[in-house]
Amino acid sequence: xxxxxxxxxxxxxxxxxxxxxxxxxxxxxxxxxxxxxxxxxxxxxxxxxxxxxxxxxxxxxxxxxxxxxxxxxxxxxxxxxxxxxxxxxxxxxxxxxxxxxxxxxxxxxxxxxxxxxxxxxxxxxxxxxxxxxxxxxxxxxxxxxxxxxxxxxxxxxxxxxxxxxxxxxxxxxxxxxxxxxxxxxxxxxxxxxxxxxxxxxxxxxxxxxxxxxxxxxxxxxxxxxxxxxxxxxxxxxxxxxxxxxxxxxxxxxxxxxxxxxxxxxxxxxxxxxxxxxxxxxxxxxxxxxxxxxxxxxxxxxxxxxxxxxxxxxxxxxxxxxxxxxxxxxxxxxxxxxxxxxxxxxxxxxxxxxxxxxxxxxxxxxxxxxxxxxxxxxxxxxxxxxxxxxxxxxxxxxx
Numbered sequence: 001x002x003x004x005x006x007x008x009x010x011x012x013x014x015x016x017x018x019x020x021x022x023x024x025x026x027x028x029x030x031x032x033x034x035x036x037x038x039x040x041x042x043x044x045x046x047x048x049x050x051x052x053x054x055x056x057x058x059x060x061x062x063x064x065x066x067x068x069x070x071x072x073x074x075x076x077x078x079x080x081x082x083x084x085x086x087x088x089x090x091x092x093x094x095x096x097x098x099x100x101x102x103x104x105x106x107x108x109x110x111x112x113x114x115x116x117x118x119x120x121x122x123x124x125x126x127x128x129x130x131x132x133x134x135x136x137x138x139x140x141x142x143x144x145x146x147x148x149x150x151x152x153x154x155x156x157x158x159x160x161x162x163x164x165x166x167x168x169x170x171x172x173x174x175x176x177x178x179x180x181x182x183x184x185x186x187x188x189x190x191x192x193x194x195x196x197x198x199x200x201x202x203x204x205x206x207x208x209x210x211x212x213x214x215x216x217x218x219x220x221x222x223x224x225x226x227x228x229x230x231x232x233x234x235x236x237x238x239x240x241x242x243x244x245x246x247x248x249x250x251x252x253x254x255x256x257x258x259x260x261x262x263x264x265x266x267x268x269x270x271x272x273x274x275x276x277x278x279x280x281x282x283x284x285x286x287x288x289x290x291x292x293x294x295x296x297x298x299x300x301x302x303x304x305x306x307x308x309x310x311x312x313x314x315x316x317x318x319x320x321x322x323x324x325x326x327x328x329x330x331x332x333x334x335x336x337x338x339x340x341x342x343x344x345x346x347x348x349x350x351x352x353x354x355x356x357x358x359x360x361x362x363x364x365x366x367x368x369x370x371x372x373x374x375x376x377x378x379x380x381x382x383x384x385x386x387x388x389x390x391x392x393x394x395x396x397x398x
Contacts, residue, residue: 051070051095051097051098051099052067052068052069052070052094052095052098052099053067053068053070053098053099053101053149053152053153054066054067054068054091054094054098054099054100054101054149054152055067055100055101055102055144055145055146055147055148055149055150055151055152056100056101056102056145056148057102057103057141057142057144057145057148058102058103058105058108058111059141060082060107061081061082062079062080062081062082063079063080063082063087063111064077064078064079064080064141064142064144064145065077065078065079065080065090065145066142066145066146066148066149067094067149068149068153075149077142077145077146078090079141087111087114088114088118091114091115091118091120092118094120096118096119096120097119097120097121098120098121099120099121099123099152100115100120100121100122100123101122101123101124101125101148101149101151101152101157102122102123102124102125102148103124103125103126103127103130103144103148104124104125104126104127104160105127109168123152123157123159124159124160124162125148125151125157125158125159125160126158126160129158130147130148130151130157130158133147133151133156133158134147161281161282161285163278163281167278167281170252170274170278171278173245173248173249173252174249174271174274174275174278174321175321176245177242177245177246177249177271178321180238180241180242180245181242183234183238184235184238184239184242187231187234187235187238188207188235190227190231191206191215191228191231191232191235192206194215194218194220194224194227194228194231195214195215195218198218198219198220200214200215200218202214212232215228216228216232249270249271249274250270252270252274253270253271253273253274254270256274256277258273258277258372259273259274259277260273261371261372261375261377262276262277262368262371262372264371264377264378264379265333265337265364265367265368265371265378266333266336266337266378267329267330267332267333267334267335267336267337268329268332268333268364268368269329271325272325272326272328272329273368275321275322275325276322276325276326276365276368277372279296279319279322280292280295280369280372283369283372283373284373286369286373289365289366289369289370290366292365292366292369293362293365293366294315294317295317295318296317296318296319296322296323296326296365297314297315297316297317297318297320297323298314298315298323298326298358298361298362298365299314299315299362300312300313300314300315301313301314301315314358323361326361326364326365327357327358327361329361329364330357330360330361330363330364331357331360333360333364334360339382339385340360340363340364343359343360343363344356344357344359344360347359367381367385
């Protein structure tokens with residue numbers, strides 16, 4: 001049954017029957033209220049434009065919805081199963097331009113496209129910040145939907161940047177190539193084990209023409225021989241598919257001005273540049289390079305208190321795929337960039353190589369961000385980094 005905003009009590013309001021100083025209440029048999037009161041700060045009725053606010057706790061097979069009509073002040077809750085046409089019929093009854101908030105989640109592309117088709121405004125929120133905004137320890141789907149609605153009504157919804165449909169499709173290209181490369185690595189590991197079981201230890205040389213011929217001529221048992229044939233067949237198929245995807249990534253990077261700008265950095269190719277552009281999106285939403293490093297999870301965890309600073313390993317928050325590409329690209333940049341190489345070698349003297357690689361990846365991420373923010377190629381950004389940051393004091397004559 002729909003509720004009105006005027007009937008909702010603010011957070012912290014206690015019902016008269018449940019007041020702790022009311023001696024008539026039997027606390028053993030007293031039932032909990034039917035719903036948890038929530039405080040919805042709505043604008044004045046004269047300023048309402050008829051748009052509805054909807055909090056959606058999305059699941060793959062169903063969703064819990066809590067809605068508010070800003071014109072009438074009515075609210076309601078409903079559990080909506082994802083049956084044929086059910087979501088379309090439900091959201092079609094709301095006026096065009098209604099604002100719908102949901103947590104960042106996966107497997108919801110069809111739902112986002114449906115809402116865009118109906119003309120609604122979709123806000124995607126940071127799931128960690130949404131959960132942190134509720135201090136209560138009780139969590140269930142209806143309460144989550146009402147919390148999303150409350151954040152929308154109070155203008156406290158932690159909205160995050162969402163890539164466009166074209167950017168999401170290019171991300172699929174990069175991810176599909178990455179998955180195939182991992183499959184190819186597993187196939188190569190299987191062939192390496194077959195060779196090592198026969199006493200052949202060639203490492204990378206096993207993939208040369210001579211090494212592969214040696215592996216094909218090894219005398220193996222029937223089923224081991226069948227496995228070798230199948231793995232070689234899979235390897236050739238994966239090589240052909242990855243080659244096509246590499247060409248597609250190169251074409252996409254050549255057509256993107258920002259990716260071409262990042263490829264002026266020695267050691268950065270089309271895959272890393274496209275992944276960086278598609279992950280960061282509009283770089284103006286970051287005020288400085290440290291925020292980019294934090295966004296990608298390349299800064300250490302910190303547990304400091306009482307004047308004592310305690311730093312741990314990197315946070316590993318953000319896009320894991322791009323973080324892996326940056327670490328790999330940093331090792332290539334170290335071989336081509338003198339400033340990177342000097343800092344990397346110096347850090348290797350006192351730290352583990354893994355720490356030095358992550359530090360180089362962090363520096364590379366900040367440099368690529370600087371190139372995008374200032375629209376400056378590698379040569380210009382290096383010259384600006386080499387300048388003294390302390391202004392020179394020129395003595396005046398006399």
